[in-house]
Amino acid sequence: MTEYQIFNLMHVGFIQNAMYFVGMVLLIWLGFRMANNIYNNAESNMMAKIFTSLFCVLVAAMMFNVQQIGAAILGTAVASLAEIGAASADRMQVYLDHPLGIGGIVQTVFVLLVVVFQLAIIWNKKA
Numbered sequence: 001m002t003e004y005q006i007f008n009l010m011h012v013g014f015i016q017n018a019m020y021f022v023g024m025v026l027l028i029w030l031g032f033r034m035a036n037n038i039y040n041n042a043e044s045n046m047m048a049k050i051f052t053s054l055f056c057v058l059v060a061a062m063m064f065n066v067q068q069i070g071a072a073i074l075g076t077a078v079a080s081l082a083e084i085g086a087a088s089a090d091r092m093q094v095y096l097d098h099p100l101g102i103g104g105i106v107q108t109v110f111v112l113l114v115v116v117f118q119l120a121i122i123w124n125k126k127a
Contacts, residue, residue: 003086010077017070024063028114031056035121042126049122056122060115064108071096071103 034052038044075096081089099105 001080001084003081003084003088006077006080006084006086010073013073014070017066017073020066020069021063024059024066027059028063028118031059031118032121035118039121039124039126052122053119056115056118060111063111063114067103067107067111071101074102 031052034055038048038052074092078089078092078096081092095101100107
């Protein structure tokens with residue numbers, strides 16, 4: 001496989017992953033809407049809070065998975081480039097090793113921050 005073909009496959013994988021990411025953003029938005037509705041309704045029952053919390057945690061888990069799939073796409077491309085001896089493999093490896101990269105620690109902390117924020121909205125009472 002040529003370097004061009006590897007990059008082409010990587011970009012095709014990123015297109016699909018980006019579509020999943022857009023879906024996750026919409027589900028996160030929906031989680032915030034549901035959390036806000038619970039927060040603003042003093043009569044919200046316990047089942048609504050439990051199911052909304054479960055929804056938000058599952059969306060966060062799926063978002064984390066989308067990020068890890070993106071990191072796997074990039075990792076596979078880097079490994080394939082290194083296998084054929086492409087000079088771009090070393091440059092691409094920098095993206096894998098960077099904490100701000102796809103599936104890195106910063107993205108993981110961000111997902112955790114979002115779900116904690118949603119849960120705080122759900123379980124706190126309006127003043």
